[in-house]
Amino acid sequence: MSFESIKAILDGGQFSALIGLDEDTSLEAKRGNSYDFATPTGRYELAKDVSAFANAEGGILLIGLTTVVSADAKTDRIAGFV
Numbered sequence: 001m002s003f004e005s006i007k008a009i010l011d012g013g014q015f016s017a018l019i020g021l022d023e024d025t026s027l028e029a030k031r032g033n034s035y036d037f038a039t040p041t042g043r044y045e046l047a048k049d050v051s052a053f054a055n056a057e058g059g060i061l062l063i064g065l066t067t068v069v070s071a072d073a074k075t076d077r078i079a080g081f082v
Helices: 003-011 040-054
Strands: 027-030 060-063 065-070 075-081
Touching: 003 060, 027 040, 027 065, 040 060
Parallel strands: 027 060
Antiparallel strands: 065 075
């Protein structure tokens, strides 16, 4: 799904439309506790994920979602909300 399509879902508040989307080069989903800002490792992980998008064509990092492995797409698929 394109960056513009994902942004439209978010702008429209249609968050349930995210369910079933596969992560790709413009979309990354993380659980609510993915980044522990109290530790250097947690802060590094966030910086690493943000810089990966910055070094590519941009993207959207969503925190607070659950994912499942999508064998057919060989990536993670958004399954719900934390």
